[in-house]
Amino acid sequence: MKKNERKIFVLxxxxxxxxxxxxxxxxxxxxxIPIQVLEELDTFKKGNDTINYEAREFIRLLDDIxxxxxxxxxxxxxxxxxGKFKVIARHDLNGVDATKVFADRxxxxxxxxxxxxxxxxxxxxxxxxxx
Numbered sequence: 001m002k003k004n005e006r007k008i009f010v011l012x013x014x015x016x017x018x019x020x021x022x023x024x025x026x027x028x029x030x031x032x033i034p035i036q037v038l039e040e041l042d043t044f045k046k047g048n049d050t051i052n053y054e055a056r057e058f059i060r061l062l063d064d065i066x067x068x069x070x071x072x073x074x075x076x077x078x079x080x081x082x083g084k085f086k087v088i089a090r091h092d093l094n095g096v097d098a099t100k101v102f103a104d105r106x107x108x109x110x111x112x113x114x115x116x117x118x119x120x121x122x123x124x125x126x127x128x129x130x131x
Contacts, residue, residue, distance in 0.1 A: 006083070007126045008032060010115040012108075013040040015130050020057035023085050024077055031077075034088045034114035036107040038062070062087075088114040 007029045015022050016037065023031045044055035062071065065085070069075045074084040112129070119127040 006030060007128055008118050008122060010034065010088075010111070010118060010127060010129045011037065012111050012129070012131045013037045013044075016041060016058045017044060017051040017054050020054040020061060023061075026083050028083050030074065030084045030086075032086050032088050032114065032118060034111045036110045036114075038087065040107055088117065 007026075008031075009026050009029055010032050011022060012034075016033070019025070023033070038059075041055045041058060044051055045059065046052060065071065065075060071087040072089050074086045077083055077085050115127055115129045
């Protein structure tokens with residue numbers, strides 16, 4: 001598959017709380033998670049519900065990845081032909097800013113900004129926000 005045919009999926013918190021292994025479910029496509037998602041997951045770690053388990057397991061998975069790679073770089077998930085993963089720590093906005101459009105700085109708007117940043121940085125690729 002050509003690079004411009006590979007999509008970039010941006011996952012929000014609800015996806016991870018539903019399935020902590022979701023980053024591996026996008027085949028040859030790339031997956032990004034905004035830093036705000038990690039902040040939100042941190043609030044779900046305590047408790048005995050399924051979402052608490054999913055949050056803890058995802059954080060363990062990221063800890064495992066972080067032992068060998070920098071999370072803010074694109075990291076191959078399952079070999080060179082499969083998709084890559086990264087955490088979006090900074091939003092390089094040069095255009096639409098969701099926090100200004102919606103007049104507040106909610107995490108959801110920051111997650112939208114992460115997707116907008118990826119689209120601006122990768123104009124030849126389709127960026128999809130998964131919620």
